Amino acid sequence: MSxxxxxxxLVASSFVAAHFAFERLGKRYLIVxxxxxxxxxxxxxxxxxxxxxxxxxxxxxxFPALALGWMGAIVGMRFYLPExxxxxxxxxxxxxxxxxxxxxxxxxxxxVAFMWLFDISLLLATPxxxxxxxxxxxxxxxxxxxxxxxxxxxxxVTQLDVSTAVNAFVAVLTFGCLLAAFHMNPTxxxxxxxxxxxVVLTAAIGLIGGALFHLFLGGEANIDRLFVAxxxxxxxxxxxxxxxxxxxxxxxxxxxxxxxxxxxxxIEIAAALTRVERPLYFVLLIFAGATWQPSLxxxxxxxxxxxxxxxxxxxxxxxxxxxxxxxxxxxxxxWGRALLGQGGIAVALGIDYLQQExxxxxxxxxxAVVASVxxxxxxxxxxxxxxxxxxxxxxxxx
Amino acid sequence: MRxxxxxxxLLGGVRLxLPLGSGAEAPYALLTLGFLMLAAYTxxxxxxxxxxxxxxxxxxAGIVFGPALANIVTVEASTTLAPVTSLxxxxxxxxxxxxxxxxxVRDRIGAIGKILFAELTLTFALLLGLLLALRxxxxxxGSGWSETFVFSLLFAAxxxxxxxxxxxxxxxxxxxxxxxxxxxxxxxxxxxxVVVVVFSATLSLAQALTPPAGFGAQITAGAVAWELxxxxxxxxxxxxxxSLYLRFVHKELFLFALLVTFxxxxxxxxxxxxxxLTLLTAGFVMENVSQRESGLxxxxxxxxxxxxxxxxxxxxxxxxxxFEEFLSLWPLVIPIVIVRAAGIxxxxxxxxxxxxxxxxxxxxxxxxxxxxxxxAIGLATVVAEVYPAxxxxxxxxxxxxxxxxxxxxxxxxxxxxxAAGEIPGTPSESASAPAPAxxx
Numbered sequence: 001m002s003x004x005x006x007x008x009x010l011v012a013s014s015f016v017a018a019h020f021a022f023e024r025l026g027k028r029y030l031i032v033x034x035x036x037x038x039x040x041x042x043x044x045x046x047x048x049x050x051x052x053x054x055x056x057x058x059x060x061x062x063f064p065a066l067a068l069g070w071m072g073a074i075v076g077m078r079f080y081l082p083e084x085x086x087x088x089x090x091x092x093x094x095x096x097x098x099x100x101x102x103x104x105x106x107x108x109x110x111x112v113a114f115m116w117l118f119d120i121s122l123l124l125a126t127p128x129x130x131x132x133x134x135x136x137x138x139x140x141x142x143x144x145x146x147x148x149x150x151x152x153x154x155x156x157v158t159q160l161d162v163s164t165a166v167n168a169f170v171a172v173l174t175f176g177c178l179l180a181a182f183h184m185n186p187t188x189x190x191x192x193x194x195x196x197x198x199v200v201l202t203a204a205i206g207l208i209g210g211a212l213f214h215l216f217l218g219g220e221a222n223i224d225r226l227f228v229a230x231x232x233x234x235x236x237x238x239x240x241x242x243x244x245x246x247x248x249x250x251x252x253x254x255x256x257x258x259x260x261x262x263x264x265x266x267i268e269i270a271a272a273l274t275r276v277e278r279p280l281y282f283v284l285l286i287f288a289g290a291t292w293q294p295s296l297x298x299x300x301x302x303x304x305x306x307x308x309x310x311x312x313x314x315x316x317x318x319x320x321x322x323x324x325x326x327x328x329x330x331x332x333x334x335w336g337r338a339l340l341g342q343g344g345i346a347v348a349l350g351i352d353y354l355q356q357e358x359x360x361x362x363x364x365x366x367x368a369v370v371a372s373v374x375x376x377x378x379x380x381x382x383x384x385x386x387x388x389x390x391x392x393x394x395x396x397x398x
Numbered sequence: 399m400r401x402x403x404x405x406x407x408l409l410g411g412v413r414l415x416l417p418l419g420s421g422a423e424a425p426y427a428l429l430t431l432g433f434l435m436l437a438a439y440t441x442x443x444x445x446x447x448x449x450x451x452x453x454x455x456x457x458x459a460g461i462v463f464g465p466a467l468a469n470i471v472t473v474e475a476s477t478t479l480a481p482v483t484s485l486x487x488x489x490x491x492x493x494x495x496x497x498x499x500x501x502x503v504r505d506r507i508g509a510i511g512k513i514l515f516a517e518l519t520l521t522f523a524l525l526l527g528l529l530l531a532l533r534x535x536x537x538x539x540g541s542g543w544s545e546t547f548v549f550s551l552l553f554a555a556x557x558x559x560x561x562x563x564x565x566x567x568x569x570x571x572x573x574x575x576x577x578x579x580x581x582x583x584x585x586x587x588x589x590x591x592v593v594v595v596v597f598s599a600t601l602s603l604a605q606a607l608t609p610p611a612g613f614g615a616q617i618t619a620g621a622v623a624w625e626l627x628x629x630x631x632x633x634x635x636x637x638x639x640x641s642l643y644l645r646f647v648h649k650e651l652f653l654f655a656l657l658v659t660f661x662x663x664x665x666x667x668x669x670x671x672x673x674x675l676t677l678l679t680a681g682f683v684m685e686n687v688s689q690r691e692s693g694l695x696x697x698x699x700x701x702x703x704x705x706x707x708x709x710x711x712x713x714x715x716x717x718x719x720x721f722e723e724f725l726s727l728w729p730l731v732i733p734i735v736i737v738r739a740a741g742i743x744x745x746x747x748x749x750x751x752x753x754x755x756x757x758x759x760x761x762x763x764x765x766x767x768x769x770x771x772x773x774a775i776g777l778a779t780v781v782a783e784v785y786p787a788x789x790x791x792x793x794x795x796x797x798x799x800x801x802x803x804x805x806x807x808x809x810x811x812x813x814x815x816x817a818a819g820e821i822p823g824t825p826s827e828s829a830s831a832p833a834p835a836x837x838x
Contacts, residue, residue: 205415
């Protein structure tokens, strides 16, 4: 039997074993996780079995951009204006304040840590620190879904819904601006484009793409054809953004936003997008695992700092923003715990950063993402359960 | 019309964006892939309004925007997207295998075997005769009669191959599940195995009669046997593993379907066994060993993944068509295409009569056997590797023939299915549609 086949069998059996193990753990300890897929990626990748060789990963390099675009479009589809205007303004203020405070705290701490640990300037420390700050903002919808199943509707559930959406928007926007600000200008351009022009270009790709696709689609109702056309449009938008060295996530977010607010088929489009959301997330996890390399630099401090700073910033910022809006009695002091889960957007941002070859500390940032996703995915449902206890009964029953 | 106009606008947008980019291959490939999918979708819509199969629309979009004409999808982009094609072929093979139930195979194997024998023998003989008759015009003709005979033999052995991808795509598009559809699918799948044996035997004979200059991988009977039998064994093991997963885990089927096809392909390559046959066997074993509902759920998950994959596969196939070769070789290509189609038609009619098939069915079987695609190109590449100089000339002619067959094959098959009344919604369908129990 060839060694290659032994490796494949080893990987397959490890995956099945991990799957069973996590399923049992999930049932017993309320763990909601895709950790086995990450483990599968590491097992398949060049670090362990080498079934996914670096050359193979290179040949699949177009795939992550597509997955990123897909996830960005799903985020954009959550901003359907006629529904958003019905939600009280203070909900958005709380969500936005919490997001901005989290970014500020994590960025400041990480920037100082990078400058101190690696003896570099603020300019060099900014990309990894800002990337980690953007990633820190994003929060999983897993906890929201568990809480909404438990409570139904109410102020707390609406706040979680809005906060996760705003968190995702702020994270993707910050990351998109980072790529625009530190863009490597192409040699073929007549003159170097400014950061603002790159941001405008990212938005234009998504918005014009969305408008054209809305016209292209017309009244298409067949779900399979809709899926094919949507996949084509998203691949085009993601590919254009990636080709320009911009963020596919941000361009696709604008694309999704445009589509959901203009198309008559928004429900069908959302269904077509979300039907592969979960598999795509798992494939991204596998890809993340395969791409992951133990960082050669001193990564322990920035990674640990990220995990703890994020948790503290999230909980603190959530409490402060709720207090500023006098909503603490409605949300509870520790409602920020429900935002600790990381989820797909964090993995997507981590992979996007990893692919920016001109940035420093890509593997440190990526390792931080992997560690945080694993930790928070495993504890997100338990956190949600702890949140149940802290939510005021009157609102929970609402 | 509206969609075509938007496509032109998108094309303009792509042209504007290109000078600002880094020139990196992978994002460029993604950009062109997205455009190609929308283009294929649009052209397929136009094709369906004139009653042509969508597959033809995908192929035409590939030709128009591929290197031959607009060059939006460059040769480099096609190369970067090769894993998509590879995944598509594996997915198609698995799905094709999963379409077959043992009870049906048992009932039809006699008829399929007779059709296949008559059709392959007659087509092979007619093509060989034609090539020998056209000897002065052949680009691969040697100085002696024996060399020309050897390369003509090789060409005929390759030209008898069919296309499971086109067959499955047309069945998927039309929803045909009648007797003709099942017979054609069975014939095409079985012919894949037979053709590999015939081709390998012919190549071995060719190497004995006209040894390749300098190098050339010797193909032994043992290697061929392992390639085929090994594929059945590996495929059966993979299918059994899939069944176990379906029985005990049964989660994330969409993702699992992609992983199975991907890993199946890698395992087959590692063990040097025939990839298509491996996946085909895996699909067949999964369908027949698993509980019916579980197998059906996985098939549905795969079919969901297959819709965009078919579009990409055929659009890329269109982009890689060699029309420049057709233009230079058309005096040879046209007679070869006609004689091949005639051989298939005559052979399948004889086989159908021999098997005692209803006339309405046997009259239309040939329409599903004209298409050629990926497997045929693979065989031509093998010949070009073994005989670099004359093999390349043979490959050029063969690719030009494939280009024509790939375009006319789907049209013929759709017409054949309509004539047999097997396309749901066509007027004659009610007269001949099988009972649900028969339609698999």
